[in-house]
Amino acid sequence: AGEKKIGVEKLSQLQTDARVTEERNLPQIERNTKQQHSLENILHIYDELKEVENSRLQIKRNFDSSSQNVLRIQQTLNEKKHDLEQVLGLLAQLENAGDLAVNEAQRLLVEQRKRKPLLTDIESQIKNLSEQEKKLSALKDSILRAQMAAHEAEGKHYQLNGAFLSGQAGLLAQEMRKELQTKPETVCPVCGTKHTAADTDAFARWCEDIPTREQVDAAFAAWNAAREQETALKNKYSDQKAAYDNSLQTLLTHSSELLGVSDKDTLWQRTALQLAHQRCDAAIAGYESDYKKAVDDRQKKNNAVQEKMRLEQETERLSTALSLAQEQMQKVSGQKSAADARADEKRRELAGWPAAKQEALAIIADLKKKTEALQEQTDHAKTLYTDYQKKLENIEGRLTNAEAEKLSAVEKVHKAKLDYEAGLVRYGFDNDDVYRSAKSPDGRLLEPDELDRWIRNADRTISDHTMNCLELSTKIKQLEKETINCVKTDLHECKEKIRLMEQNLQAMRNRDKELDAQLRINTTAYKNISIYLKERKRYLAAAEKLKPLSDTANGNYTFSRYVLSGFFRRIIDQANIHLDVMTDGEYSLVPKETGDGRRSVGLDLKIYNSITHQERETASLSGGQLFEASLSLALGLSDIVQMESSSTIQIDSMFIDEGFGSLDISRLDKAIEVLKHLSAGKRQIGIISHVSRLDECLPKKIHVIKRADGRGSEIRIETDE
Template identity: 30%
Template sequence: MRPLKLILSAFGPYSEKTQLDMTQLGTGGIYLITGDTGAGKTTLFDAITYALYGEASGGSRTTEMLRSKYADAATPTFVELTFLLKGKTYVICRNPEYMRPSKRGAGKETKETAKAELTMPDGGVISGISAVNEKMTELLGIRKEQFTQIAMIPQGDFLKLLLSGTKERAAIFREIFNTRPYLQLQEQLKKEAGTLYNAIKDDEKSIRQYLAEVRCKKESAYADSLENLQKEEVILDTDYCLELIANIMAEDIKIQESVAQKSDDLSAEMAQLDRTLGKQQQREVVEKALEEAKQKTAELGTLASRLKIEYEQAEKLQENNNILTAQIEAEQLALPGYEKLEFILNETGQKKQQLEKEEHLLEKSRQEAQKMKLQREKYQQQLAGLKDSGAALERTAAQISVNEQQCRKTEVLQEKVTQNKNLINEMYRIQKRYIMAAEQLAQAGSIYEEMEKRYFDEQAGILAQNLREDEACPVCGSLHHPKKAVLHENAPTQQQLKSQKEDYDKKTKIRSELSSEAGLAKGRVQSAYKEMLAQYAALISDTHPTIVAGVQDMSNVSDLSHLSDSEEASQEQMIDVIKQVSYRTQQAAEALADEKQQLMVQKARLEADVALEQKISGQLPECEKRQKELEEEVAERTSRISVLKTEGEALKKQADELKQTLKFENAEAARQSIAQKVRQKEEIQQRAKQAGQQYQDCKIKLEAEQRRVLDLTTQLKSGEEDKENNESNESGKKYGELLTLRQEKEVCQKQYQNEKKELDLRIAVNERAAGAVKKIAAKSSEKEKQYQWVRALSNTANGALSGQDRIMLETYVQTAFFDRIIIRANTRFMQMTSGQFELVRAKTADNLRAQSGLELNVIDHYNGSIRSVKSLSGGESFKASLAMALGLSDEIQSQTGGIQIDTMFIDEGFGSLDENSLEQAIDVLLRLSESNRLVGIISHVGELKERIGRQIVVTKTPDGGSHARIVADN
């Protein structure tokens, strides 16, 4: 993917429409994005990432922040990117959600919804955020997170790819190299093993549940064994469980047979007793029934006599029904007159209600008409007072806009003051480190000189020990040695002297480096100081009345501006000037803030007045119209009331005349009288019918009881012989004694039955438990075999083997890609470090409990050590990160049908490199032109500005926004 043209409109600091023809930058090599601090260099990266994915490149900027606060309200916000992918040209345009002026009313705002549109090479258009996002991910082959790690590295994110652990790298490689199927296989194996394990545990739980149901007698020889088996901590042995249940069941079956035999014998004895008791009980029942029948016959005879008298009396009352019938007919003929009266009275009531309603509505209409009149007069008065509020609102809004521009100037100047303070502090810190390094170097030099003198003195002493009289000295040739050099007790060894020399050389190098850093820091301070004074001069030259009033005697500081061109401005002078500028700028900011607060209050009041004026202007015609309608309504209701009064009086006169001809007050009273007479007639008829029926029923019951007395008397006489036989049965025992004996045998029989039920239930439960345990155990055995080999596969694939590195199957596959990335990265990393460092994948894990396989180490060829990349210095880490990013990009594009990234973007990082490292990094990036890859760099490093001719220069505009242009110095 290579950008061809980028268009920004009201996006970030770019308040106006900005077009960048990126084809001017070429198709390979590097170009620089440079300009003022805070002008919006990183925003260009945000714009490209937003166009591709709908999100900014950095995590700190959201789409809600993308609308430019410097843009005119009518300027639309959008980003349009034309890019080349695999030889085809695409155009994508997006805009975020933001508030814009409404087209339907002045001063109103409406929400502009977020949109996205992708134009395909064939001219087809895909619209909608979801559809475009899906298509862009399909075209590019990676999501936004992977894109920012291999193609567009935001400020602060450069080290993420280098320092990521196995887990983070695995997530990156999963999408890039499509290793998700291996992860899915791992998870499926782990899930299957877990499912089998849970199934085995469920089977064990089920077996224990069935074992908990097994019962036996407390006196049983197997009771203790069963109690021990039912404990949770006991390891299950299904064969032993089944054998124990079988023994318990056999014991219960033997007891069951004995109880059944005893119960059968007792049942035969109880049957004989029942036959004897039945005969004695039958005679007692007959005697009792005969006595009851005689008593009931007497009662029915008395009742029949009484009912006969009542029946005869009811028959005589039937003669009064003829009189009631005549009265009912006469009253029914008069009912139509009552109905007419009710109609007239109803009409009269309705007329009265209508009259009351109309009178009420008439009064209400009069009140509303008066209210509308007063409201209309009030609206007219208010409109007169709000006549000039619109023009005043426009003037206030213009003043607020000017105020905001001035506030922004003070904010920018305060940021510059803060930057100056930070740079001076940094310069002080480096100067202190330089002074300390110089002192340490002087101390190391003194120590080295002293050690060197003692070392050479010691060498002379050693030589003198071997001199003999009359033998020539190897140094001077003398044959006589009157004063030999002597050995020193604390003389250093050659190795100690060499070590001290290395320490001295190292401190010399450190002092030199800090001297260079101090010079650079001083240059940065002077550059920033000049920029601050320039912005300060621009501020005090402003004629805005609030600034003039807020910054008292600010012009007196203008004479300090000559220091921006002087190299002799001392640090104390600069600090004093910075303090004065900060103080007086704060005065201006506070004055502007106070003015803005007053203007906002005034604006709010005027907006309320304008809204009220518009509201009243719309309501006044409606108020006048409503007043006229109400006045017409009052006249109409007055006429209607007069008609209702006349009609009501006529109806009242008709009702009075009709009432004089009727017996009852109304129809309801007449109907009640008729209904009462009908009920009296029906009651008389019903009473006669009911009395006759009761008398006949009583006669039938009396005859039946008389026949029953005769039958029972005959039955009792025929049973005298049986009574004599019963008195001599069961060895002379009487009925009561036999009944007691029967009850005792029944209690014993119930005990046998309960014992038999308990045995039946226990045998059935134990038999069911044994069958269930046997069935579950058979299935669980097969699951256990399957679980063993599935668990072994899962542990291997998920890197969970005991005592082994935790390398998962997916990670193992990814190591092949990782090794190739490292090889590609080392071709550049070793070049940038002059062969000192080489990246290598860690072969063993530091921690056997964490995921491993994708950790990264570095070989230091100067001392042969292997250590973690996290131990590299800031500059070394930057070079390693750059090499890894380039290696990953190379490997991705080498895959058949893989992702094609022809452009790379880097935001800062070069400031951590020394002069030699910077030269090496630039050389590596310049060689990318051979692979037809274009790399964009954001940096403030001066060497880069001099070395790189192709640039995108971003500058701030007077209104607080930014402007970008391409400088293609090829």
């Protein structure tokens, strides 16, 4: 306590010394600081004055540069304006040039270039069609030869077949001769004619030179082969003729569009085609020159337009730059005047102060030294007082801490006792004696930390069991939620379904075995039936050969009908020659092999279309087609009659009554061509018709004109002679 009192007295003396020192030095420090601040406040004026002087020099240089820049821009601008005037003059000359002119020239050039291969293609098509005409002509000759061969084969077949049938009649005649030896007369089983002994010699002649069935079949096969060859050639001719007509029509269409020629004979001369080639080549050369010039003009115009745009942009940029440069020069001039004014103002502000900044800085440095020395004295006195005050406070703090540590130790002892008693109660011991009586398994007394570990292990075990119970409870609740909508399966019902399915499976397996056995039986039957069908086909082929003779013997197919059917086939073949010309090979007549119950067997017709390769009934023909077929049959009949009768019968005249009105122009021309061909010989053909087209084509005409008064008619004969 005594030391504390001495310290307080010394601290008071130090405080008094510090206050006296501060009172003595503070006024001088304030005067020095004020003068220093005044000088520091004007230091920036020195810097500003220097900056203004430098700015004045830079502004002068900028003004000179701006003046030169204005002169340079003005000169460049005048040059660009002159160039722009020249470009505008060029654009005026190229006013019509551009994409439209180029596209038009290109379009014309492309059209002519496309026309060139088309002309070449027409020439190639002409050559191709000429070759096709030669092939068609050769094919026509082949058809005529095939028809002649078919006619010869047919004649041979009919000759052999007639001799064969006559021989069959001879066999019947032998039987009748035998009967006449015992009877006065006998009856022919075929025709029912009565014969007497006077016919015996005639029966003997019928048995001479009888051909065999094989010879007749061979002749028939040769005839069929000749007819098939003829039909194949006609079909080929029809196909090639249709292709030729289509190609010719397409060629004439193109020729009419490109050359203005739609006539075949004119086109075949190729004069117009050669002239078109020359004109096309000349046009291509001219259009190529025009196109090249148009492209060059367009390029020149595009370049001129780009140059115009560039010059306009450059002129605009230079005009803008000139305006900016003039504005900049005026602005720099204003900046120069302002800089001069600021420099004069700064000089006035430094009046009464050192002339140079260095002198002001030296005065500021001296004042700083003096002020720092005075401040140092004052601070030293204050430091002595402050340090001693801290030492005194430190001593007081240690005393306070010692007293606090004493009180803390007393409180810790009391708290430890309370914690020990609370621990006995927490762990279930009534007092200290009960706690010490607790022993470890090995007979020693459990220490408090060991007892704590044992208790913690027990608590941990209880906690683990508790967590397992919670997890199991959560799983049970989850499973209850998942199975809440589930239906309990009836195991007995499932077993019953399985049993029924196994029974069905066994039944299906049994059925499979039955079907497999049936399949083997059917396979064997199929093989046997296939063998029987082959045998049946062979027997039917043999029966077909015997059927005509059987029909003749049974009276179902009379001998006269058989002979007529042969002539009818020959008439059809001859008629097809005329029908082929009238229909350009599109249609031909074919005999119908079987009857329909209402007409005579072997004397019915069908129409064959060589384009569709299908047959149809004659009832489906149009009026014009039916007239062509009828006219062909009539002409064919007249041809066969004259062939068979040699010089006995001559059909020199034929009249055709109407029918021509149902034909179109092309079909009518074909029919007239056939009739003219026939009338070129010794035949005379008369036509009764109201068609005006025939009036123009016939050289000799008999006009029957009804009188105006209705009383009869007048006859007027006209000839071209």
